[in-house]
Amino acid sequence: MSTVEIKNLHKSFGPLDVLKGIDFTVEAGQVVCVIGPSGSGKSTLLRCVNLLERPTSGQVFVDGTELTDPDVDIDAVRRRLGMVFQQFNLFQHLTVLRNVTIAQERVLKRGRAEARKIAGETLEKVGLGEKADCFPAQLSGGQQQRVAIARALAMNPSLMLFDEPTSALDPELVGDVLSVMRELARDGMTMLVVTHEMGFAREVADRVVFMDRGAIVEDGPPEQVIAAPRHARTREFLGRVLHPEH
Numbered sequence: 001m002s003t004v005e006i007k008n009l010h011k012s013f014g015p016l017d018v019l020k021g022i023d024f025t026v027e028a029g030q031v032v033c034v035i036g037p038s039g040s041g042k043s044t045l046l047r048c049v050n051l052l053e054r055p056t057s058g059q060v061f062v063d064g065t066e067l068t069d070p071d072v073d074i075d076a077v078r079r080r081l082g083m084v085f086q087q088f089n090l091f092q093h094l095t096v097l098r099n100v101t102i103a104q105e106r107v108l109k110r111g112r113a114e115a116r117k118i119a120g121e122t123l124e125k126v127g128l129g130e131k132a133d134c135f136p137a138q139l140s141g142g143q144q145q146r147v148a149i150a151r152a153l154a155m156n157p158s159l160m161l162f163d164e165p166t167s168a169l170d171p172e173l174v175g176d177v178l179s180v181m182r183e184l185a186r187d188g189m190t191m192l193v194v195t196h197e198m199g200f201a202r203e204v205a206d207r208v209v210f211m212d213r214g215a216i217v218e219d220g221p222p223e224q225v226i227a228a229p230r231h232a233r234t235r236e237f238l239g240r241v242l243h244p245e246h
């Protein structure tokens with residue numbers, strides 16, 4: 001069964017058609033990377049998958065539950081999704097540990113001891129076991145982003161959504177975040193990742209989806225979409241991303 005299934009998804013903001021009939025699936029355990037120019041609708045697509053935006057029409061299923069069903073329990077669906085954005089959105093006045101336990105306690109109703117134990121494990125997993133008692137301001141951007149990943153993982157998501165998780169980071173901090181994501185993929189996490197990191201997409205993605213102007217232009221394995229694109233628009237985009245100096 002697919003973890004995510006998107007059928008003929010449309011999203012408009014007033015007269016602006018941002019998503020013009022998107023269809024694709026993410027199978028359990030797969031990593032799908034979404035690439036495309038600025039304004040092509042990538043973030044809007046992810047926001048429709050976690051219901052931060054209501055699709056105008058079409059269907060989205062997560063683990064077989066139709067999110068677009070008006071009677072769906074949105075909170076129950078959201079509990080299955082881990083989300084990591086460009087901005088880490090950590091609570092600045094709380095320690096790293098508390099940032100990772102708070103939703104476990106409030107949303108999943110875990111006891112404090114259990115939440116701390118799980119937080120310790122997920123912080124260890126992202127390489128920040130020894131930073132539990134720090135405040136976010138005492139960490140680098142890359143470390144803060146890894147805390148945001150640990151916080152999402154602590155909720156035991158069946159799917160992780162990433163929206164340009166490394167694009168706010170200094171170049172030398174990108175690698176550590178990508179390593180954590182690579183490891184998650186290796187562990188079998190299902191992941192939908194909007195990224196400009198073509199090296200990561202090429203190495204880790206099972207499929208790459210190229211979007212332009214609200215539609216999918218190309219969807220296939222990275223060795224096709226990135227290494228041997230069939231469409232002129234994909235070639236042009238990749239040319240700009242891979243050789244920005246030209």
Ligand SMILES: Nc1ncnc2c1ncn2[C@@H]1O[C@H](COP(=O)(O)OP(=O)(O)OP(=O)(O)O)[C@@H](O)[C@H]1O
Nearest residue numbers: 013016018036037038039040041042043044045164
């Ligand atoms: N809430 C909104 N209201 C009106 N227009 C919006 C809204 N959100 C997004 N848009 C428009 O939808 C289009 C797609 O935006 P989106 O953020 O999905 O693009 P993107 O592919 O993620 O771009 P980027 O690579 O710059 O992040 C843009 O033209 C944007 O201005």
Ligand SMILES: [Mg+2]
Nearest residue numbers: 042043044163
């Ligand atoms: Mg975006």
